[in-house]
Amino acid sequence: MYYIFQLAPNQTPYRDTYFLQKLLNLKGDDGFRMNEVLVALWYIMGLWPIVYSMLLLPTGRSSKSKIPVWPFLVLSCFGGAYALIPYFVLWKPPPPPIDEDEIGQWPLKFVESKLTAGVRFSFTSLRFTLYWVIIDYFFQIILQVVFALGIGLIIYAGKAGGDDWKEFIRYFRESKFIHATCLHFTLLSTFSPFWVYNDMTARRWKNGSWLLPLALIPFVGPSVYLLLRPSLSSLLAASASPSDEIQK
Template sequence: MLFVYLMRENIMVGVVAKPNLVSCNFPTLKNKYSIQPHTSTTTTTALVSRCCFIRLSSSCKVMTKKPFAASFRKKGSIVICHDSNKESEVSRSVVEVVEEGKRDWTTSILLFLLWAALIYYVSFLSPNQTPSMDMYFLEKLLNLKGGDGFRMNEVIVSEWYLMGLWPLVYSMLLLPTGRSSKSKVPVWPFLSLSFFGGIYALLPYFVLWKPPPPPVEEAQLKTWPLNFLESKVTASILLASGIGLIIYAGLAGGDVWKEFYQYSRGSKFIHIMSIDFTLLSTLAPFWVYNDMTARKWFDKGSWLLPVSLIPLLGPAIYILLRPSLSTSVIAQTPAELE
């Protein structure tokens, strides 16, 4: 009897010592308290190491489950292995769908109303007392007329050439950090039209724009137009030109500024150009902030945000001092931003 009792105890100890507690799949159990032992503890150890500790292309999640046997006083664990690539693709798709559903259209609607009101105003309500003089001014500024002895107002000349620099400023701020998500709305047509239409051509893009910007390849940084827009030489020429034009207008006498004010009240051409310059100067600090955060330079460059309020010169100074574009910063997925 003593021999039989010892044999029974050895069998029970062997069964309890080798339970099937860890698996990469859910085990099929006969009942709530059944235990499926492995034939070798080495196999169990290798399986645990393979599932949990060697994470080359999979990840293991531990889930709590009820006790396997009445003799155990603590909860067991099941290790479930998943493919990390599939999980990342699924989570990324879910985040994108959630972000799409959570998009706030309030700002876009307000910008659209601003653009519609602006177009209506310049078309029907803006002053138009000197249409023949407006055509003459335009021909003079385009160098189509000369030698007639008429001296153009210095402030008008300065504003005209500053309007030619603004599209370059916005191109350097919007490409590539201001592009719309996944390039659903290309920015280059709006930037091209802005050389002729200014803010009137850019506002529709601002209405449709949605962050974050799509990834940019490293090879793109060395090709046109990014290599030109990211160049410090371009930024230096832009800043120097802006300083020269503003000094040229600033040195004009008080009579010249009064004359400019009178022109802006009666001339449709001067009036529309002045509104264009004001709105471009007003919206530029936002795009400076957007570019600054995309380059992860806000901590060091936040002092440039108040500077960007200076018409044209402020954004030009930021463009000159900002860090070079990093593909690791721009090529962020929505899941990473989340």
């Protein structure tokens, strides 16, 4: 935070305000063309909260602290990595065990669904979960389109011309807003492989170890892991089978 407020470049505060208004659709079409890389980065930052929600709930809960994780996840929709770092500092392993009754609760059904794992867009505070459950049938097709749009953002930035990338680098050197956004993206990308490993360990998914190097790829790696990981309910079923056989 000290770096952002005191050391980060701040040569264009008025332009930063203008960019923020454009990205929030608070300004109409005035003929100005927004930088494509900046637009893609802005919307991808809106996708990170749902990725972290599915990595931290429930396997990222702290075992030696009663501090809940969900307030930090909600705040991360606005504060990015800085809202999650305090929880990371307070977090103590291992996470508490998950039982069958907890799996049945609707927040976990939401974050455990493969459909939700395919959705990476900025709608995603946990308070909207009930809404998604109620009208899930009507939104399945829309959600698949949204996921395609999320992948499209990466392609959109990748296909930006050289002039756009040069312009973005210049913005990065001049703008506190863009500098801070890039730093947030870097921090979220840096922390995510650890939480992929933590989630994989909690699920006892040894066959997924090949995904750990992939998790180093910003945003894409954790998203692929979430799509492929086994559900907690299947883990409980596998754990229950040996005990059932012993009883027989």
